[in-house]
Amino acid sequence: MAQEPDALSKRQDYGSVALEDGVLSADPLSQISAWVEEADQAGVYEPNAMVLSTIDPDGEPSSRTVLLRGIDDVGLYFYTDYGSRKGLALLAHPSVSVVFPWYTQHRQIKIFGHAAPTDAEVSDAYFDSRPRGSQVSAWASDQSHPISSREALEEKVHEIESRFHGEERLPRPEKWGGFVIEPQRIEFWAGRTSRLHDRIRFEKTSEGWVSCRLQP
Numbered sequence: 001m002a003q004e005p006d007a008l009s010k011r012q013d014y015g016s017v018a019l020e021d022g023v024l025s026a027d028p029l030s031q032i033s034a035w036v037e038e039a040d041q042a043g044v045y046e047p048n049a050m051v052l053s054t055i056d057p058d059g060e061p062s063s064r065t066v067l068l069r070g071i072d073d074v075g076l077y078f079y080t081d082y083g084s085r086k087g088l089a090l091l092a093h094p095s096v097s098v099v100f101p102w103y104t105q106h107r108q109i110k111i112f113g114h115a116a117p118t119d120a121e122v123s124d125a126y127f128d129s130r131p132r133g134s135q136v137s138a139w140a141s142d143q144s145h146p147i148s149s150r151e152a153l154e155e156k157v158h159e160i161e162s163r164f165h166g167e168e169r170l171p172r173p174e175k176w177g178g179f180v181i182e183p184q185r186i187e188f189w190a191g192r193t194s195r196l197h198d199r200i201r202f203e204k205t206s207e208g209w210v211s212c213r214l215q216p
């Protein structure tokens with residue numbers, strides 16, 4: 001039988017900055033930006049990492065980490081391979097759940113929303129900003145699909161490098177691009193002592209964002 005690590009019985013107490021009524025911005029997308037920035041300032045590694053959960057075409061749920069690469073009034077932007085497991089899931093079921101887990105900050109943001117592929121120009125601009133090595137990988141890797149060996153993968157990389165030899169920038173492969181997640185609900189969580197945490201939930205309505213406090 002697997003031995004349980006001691007970590008499973010540890011109990012941390014949380015004492016983060018309180019979310020008093022009215023302390024959060026009335027615009028939850030700006031508030032997400034502010035918390036990402038604060039996590040960065042505090043030295044959190046990959047402060048823009050978010051756990052994205054999707055529903056496969058057959059209904060199976062699936063989660064993985066992606067990096068937030070943009071945020072505006074429309075929503076949150078990330079980039080991936082449209083033929084990957086998440087890409088195919090999103091094209092079949094656009095509903096997503098997203099979590100930013102900033103454990104050292106005693107903070108979490110949870111989002112429910114819908115994802116749609118970004119316009120080609122948005123994907124082109126981001127692809128163009130990536131280092132050449134990442135551009136080559138996007139061409140070489142059919143993300144989430146099996147491959148016989150590491151050598152076979154490196155062989156695909158060599159093929160792409162010869163194909164684009166002498167070209168400083170690579171064009172974006174059509175199978176690769178962005179998604180924008182348009183949030184419907186956004187919950188800000190801050191850990192407090194004795195598990196009496198603060199939770200403020202924003203809901204998008206026809207009158208704009210409406211917020212309420214949830215019990216911990």
Ligand SMILES: Cc1cc2nc3c(=O)[nH]c(=O)nc-3n(C[C@H](O)[C@H](O)[C@H](O)COP(=O)(O)O)c2cc1C
Pocket residue numbers: 046049062063064065066067068078079080081084085086087143144
């Ligand atoms: C910190 C971190 C950041 C990541 N960022 C991305 C990303 O922005 N886009 C992406 O496609 N995969 C990213 N990945 C890899 C994904 O977690 C995942 O392995 C990959 O996208 C395949 O997922 P899928 O098979 O569910 O489609 C990241 C992984 C980690 C640990």
